[in-house]
Amino acid sequence: MKIKSAEIVISAVKMEQYPKDDLPEIALAGRSNVGKSSLINLLVNRRKLARTSSSPGKTQTINFYDINGQFRFVDLPGYGYAKVSKASKEQWGKMMDLYLNNRKNLIEVIQLVDIRHAPTQQDKHMYSWIKHFGFNGIVIATKLDKIKRGQRQKQLNLIRKELNMNSEDIIIPVSSESREGKEELWELLTEVFRVNGFDFEEEESEK
Numbered sequence: 001m002k003i004k005s006a007e008i009v010i011s012a013v014k015m016e017q018y019p020k021d022d023l024p025e026i027a028l029a030g031r032s033n034v035g036k037s038s039l040i041n042l043l044v045n046r047r048k049l050a051r052t053s054s055s056p057g058k059t060q061t062i063n064f065y066d067i068n069g070q071f072r073f074v075d076l077p078g079y080g081y082a083k084v085s086k087a088s089k090e091q092w093g094k095m096m097d098l099y100l101n102n103r104k105n106l107i108e109v110i111q112l113v114d115i116r117h118a119p120t121q122q123d124k125h126m127y128s129w130i131k132h133f134g135f136n137g138i139v140i141a142t143k144l145d146k147i148k149r150g151q152r153q154k155q156l157n158l159i160r161k162e163l164n165m166n167s168e169d170i171i172i173p174v175s176s177e178s179r180e181g182k183e184e185l186w187e188l189l190t191e192v193f194r195v196n197g198f199d200f201e202e203e204e205s206e207k
Contacts, residue, residue, distance in 0.1 A: 024071045025074050115155050141159060
C-alpha cells in the first residue's frame with residue numbers, strides 16, 4: 001500500500017475522546033516494549049510517527065493514527081509490566097475493555113509477541129480474548145533480527161503451541177530493523193480490509 005499521509009489523531013483515555021467518524025481501525029495489542037510503536041513506524045515509513053519509549057509501561061493511552069485518511073492503526077497500552085501500580089493496571093483494564101468491547105470501527109485486533117521468548121500468561125489471556133470475540137487471531141512475532149535464522153522456526157512453533165493456535169491461525173515474523181516481513185504483513189492487512197468491505201487499492205486506481 002502506498003502511504004501518502006500518516007499522523008497521530010489523538011491519545012485518548014476515555015471513549016469521549018475517540019475519533020467520531022466511521023473509518024475502520026486495526027488495533028495492535030501486546031506487552032510493554034514488544035515493539036508496537038516500531039511496527040507502526042515501519043508500516044508507514046516514518047521514523048518517529050509513533051513514539052517509542054525506553055520505559056516499559058509508560059504508555060497509558062490509546063493512540064489513534066490516521067493513515068491516508070482511509071483507516072487507522074490503534075496502539076493499545078502495553079500490558080504486563082510489573083512496576084506499574086495496581087491502580088494503573090486497573091485503569092488500563094477499564095480503558096482496554098471499553099475500547100475493545102464497544103468500538104464499532106474496530107475490524108481486527110492483532111497481537112504482538114517477542115519472538116525471542118515464550119508467550120506469557122497475559123499474552124495467552126489476550127489471545128484467548130481476541131479469538132473469543134471473533135477476530136482472526138493474527139500474531140506478529142517481533143524482533144526477528146534478534147535471533148539466529150536457525151532458531152526462527154523453533155520459536156514460531158513455541159509461540160503457536162503456547163497460544164494454542166490452530167493450523168489456520170496466522171503468525172508473521174517481522175523485524176522493524178531489517179524490515180523483513182513488512183511486505184507480507186501489508187499483504188495480509190490489505191486482505192483484512194478487503195474482506196471487511198474496504199478495498200483501498202481499488203479506490204486509489206480509480207483516482
